[in-house]
Amino acid sequence: MTIMKRVKPAGLFIGKLKYEGDLLGEITEFCIKENIRLGRIEALGSVQKARLGFYNQETREYHFFNFNRPFEITTLVGSVSMKDGSPMVHAHITLADGKGNCFGGHLAAGTIIYACELTIEAFDGPELERGHDEDTGLPLWEMEE
Amino acid sequence: MTIMKRVKPAGLFIGKLKYEGDLLGEITEFCIKENIRLGRIEALGSVQKARLGFYNQETREYHFFNFNRPFEITTLVGSVSMKDGSPMVHAHITLADGKGNCFGGHLAAGTIIYACELTIEAFDGPELERGHDEDTGLPLWEMEE
Amino acid sequence: MTIMKRVKPAGLFIGKLKYEGDLLGEITEFCIKENIRLGRIEALGSVQKARLGFYNQETREYHFFNFNRPFEITTLVGSVSMKDGSPMVHAHITLADGKGNCFGGHLAAGTIIYACELTIEAFDGPELERGHDEDTGLPLWEMEE
Numbered sequence: 001m002t003i004m005k006r007v008k009p010a011g012l013f014i015g016k017l018k019y020e021g022d023l024l025g026e027i028t029e030f031c032i033k034e035n036i037r038l039g040r041i042e043a044l045g046s047v048q049k050a051r052l053g054f055y056n057q058e059t060r061e062y063h064f065f066n067f068n069r070p071f072e073i074t075t076l077v078g079s080v081s082m083k084d085g086s087p088m089v090h091a092h093i094t095l096a097d098g099k100g101n102c103f104g105g106h107l108a109a110g111t112i113i114y115a116c117e118l119t120i121e122a123f124d125g126p127e128l129e130r131g132h133d134e135d136t137g138l139p140l141w142e143m144e145e
Numbered sequence: 146m147t148i149m150k151r152v153k154p155a156g157l158f159i160g161k162l163k164y165e166g167d168l169l170g171e172i173t174e175f176c177i178k179e180n181i182r183l184g185r186i187e188a189l190g191s192v193q194k195a196r197l198g199f200y201n202q203e204t205r206e207y208h209f210f211n212f213n214r215p216f217e218i219t220t221l222v223g224s225v226s227m228k229d230g231s232p233m234v235h236a237h238i239t240l241a242d243g244k245g246n247c248f249g250g251h252l253a254a255g256t257i258i259y260a261c262e263l264t265i266e267a268f269d270g271p272e273l274e275r276g277h278d279e280d281t282g283l284p285l286w287e288m289e290e
Numbered sequence: 291m292t293i294m295k296r297v298k299p300a301g302l303f304i305g306k307l308k309y310e311g312d313l314l315g316e317i318t319e320f321c322i323k324e325n326i327r328l329g330r331i332e333a334l335g336s337v338q339k340a341r342l343g344f345y346n347q348e349t350r351e352y353h354f355f356n357f358n359r360p361f362e363i364t365t366l367v368g369s370v371s372m373k374d375g376s377p378m379v380h381a382h383i384t385l386a387d388g389k390g391n392c393f394g395g396h397l398a399a400g401t402i403i404y405a406c407e408l409t410i411e412a413f414d415g416p417e418l419e420r421g422h423d424e425d426t427g428l429p430l431w432e433m434e435e
Contacts, residue, residue, distance in 0.1 A: 001163055002160065002161070002162045002163040002166060002171045002174070002175060003160050003161060004158040004159065004160030004175055004263070004265070005158065005159055005160050006156065006157070006158055007157050007158070007159055008157065009154070009157060009299070011296065012296070012297050012298065012299060012413065013294040013295065013296055013297070014294065014295060014297055014328070014330070014369070014413065014415070014418070015292070015293050015294030015295050015431075015433065016292070016293060016430060016431050016433060017292045018291050018292040019425040019426065020425075021292060026292045029292070030292060030294055034294075038159070040159070040187070040264050042330070042367060044367050044368065044369070044380070044381070044382040046345060046347070048347065052241075052245050054217055054241065054242070054243045054244075054245070055191060055217070056215075056243070057191070057193065057215045057259055063243060065244070065245060067245070070346075070347045072344055072345070072382060072394065072395050072396055073382065074365065074367075074382040074383065074384045074394035074395065075219065075220045075239070075365045075367050075382065075384060077187060077189050077219075077220050078189065079159070079189070079262050079264075090189070090262070091189070092189040092217060092218065092219040092220065092241075093219065094219040094220060094239050094241070094247060094365070094384050094392075094394065096342075096344065096382075096384070096393070096394035096395045097344070098344045098346070098353060099344075099355070100342050100344070100355060100357070100393040100394060100395050101392075101393065102239075102246075102247035102384060102392035102393060102394050103241070103245040103246065103247060104217065104219035104239065104241035104245060104247050105217050105219065105241045105245050106217055114347055114426060115423070115426050115428050115430055117369050117380070117431070118294070119330050119369075120294070123157065123159065125159070128159070133260070135164040135165075136164060136259060136260050138260050140161060140260055141160075141161050141262070143160065143161060146308050147305065147306070147307045147308040147311060147316045147319070147320060148305050148306060149303040149304065149305030149320055149324075149408070149410070150303065150304060150305050151301065151302070151303055152302050152303070152304055153302065154299070154302060183304070185304070185332070185409050197386075197390050199362055199386065199387070199388045199389075199390070200336060200362070201360075201388070202336070202338065202360045202404055208388060210389070210390060212390070220364065220365045220384070222332060222334050222364075222365050223334065224304070224334070224407050224409075235334070235407070236334075237334040237362060237363065237364040237365065237386075238364065239364045239365060239384050239386070239392060247384075247391075247392035248386070248390040248391065248392060249362065249364035249384065249386035249390060249392050250362050250364065250386045250390050251362055268302065268304065270304070273304070278405070280309040280310075281309060281404060281405050283405050285306060285405055286305075286306050286407070288305065288306060
């Protein structure tokens with residue numbers, strides 16, 4: 001069932017992320033510090049190396065892989081919601097190498113920032129808490145109509 | 146001619162799309178139900194299979210192709226505007242496979258949702274209606290300065 | 291150091307870009323005309339050809355390359371900030387060809403529009419001015435906590 005909730009803007013942040021920091025870790029840390037519990041993120045920039053995930057829909061397990069070289073971040077989009085009582089950032093990233101070829105997937109810890117511009121929009125609204133979803137095996141938002 | 150119109154935020158929605166639903170169809174149906182006539186959409190998630198389009202600028206025809214396998218959605222961006230009196234969703238999508246390779250194009254009906262987080266921003270402003278554009282052969286927004 | 295600044299929405303624009311115009315040039319010109327000094331941009335559409343950049347983190351020089359053929363724009367994301375006293379658009383782009391293969395990088399002048407839908411969000415807040423960054427050699431935002 002498609003379920004959408006109406007929310008309100010509750011804060012807008014723009015800035016740059018720490019050189020050689022962990023991309024997912026830095027965004028998560030900021031959300032926890034500012035108590036952003038629901039929202040949306042967007043970024044562009046570059047990384048020194050990347051660790052990405054792909055969810056295997058048959059085995060229902062994430063498969064992770066590393067690219068040990070620099071990339072431009074052509075897009076990072078994601079959400080902020082709650083898991084186990086704490087803000088959790090879920091982001092997908094698209095990267096481009098020196099020939100312009102693109103690679104992407106689920107952003108995992110281990111992706112190291114070279115330079116990154118980030119926007120975060122915080123929302124006011126019903127909290128979205130992740131829980132086990134039967135259909136997919138993923139920790140999706142538990143929502144009722 | 147570049148023509149931009151000033152609009153105002155008129156509603157913000159976040160949620161998840163129906164497992165095994167049609168990605169373009171589910172978003173369109175929600176916009177029609179909520180009477181969203183102008184806006185912007187953004188999503189991330191995964192699909193079971195994809196049907197994408199590429200507009201051939203020489204023949205002025207869309208060429209459609211299928212990828213019958215699962216992907217992560219690294220980005221979906223799109224607009225909501227009007228065509229023939231009804232809200233129409235125009236979206237482009239970027240996908241990543243199990244090796245991180247990316248594929249993308251114009252989102253067509255036939256792309257099946259595995260899991261998807263969607264944000265929709267509705268706008269108040271002059272309605273944008275699609276009509277035939279001479280320069281490109283595409284159904285672009287009919288806008289006057 | 292990760293540094294984020296709180297800003298406020300200050301204007302929202304949606305429209306289409308000039309057929310055969312320069313993608314980066316048209317967006318920049320609009321920001322200058324409207325005096326947008328801080329903000330975020332997003333676009334989708336198609337191009338007749340593209341010129342992209344990749345920053346070599348070892349030599350600290352941009353390497354530019356051309357793709358002399360049409361693509362769909364699957365995503366364009368970027369920021370508006372200040373450089374040398376004038377609004378500067380920084381954007382990264384993801385493209386898809388007729389087989390759905392993706393290419394991307396730092397958007398450079400020389401990327402020619404076929405059709406393009408653009409959204410610009412202007413922000414009110416502390417101006418972000420670009421200056422030389424020691425760690426990366428890039429013109430990053432000069433920010434203090």
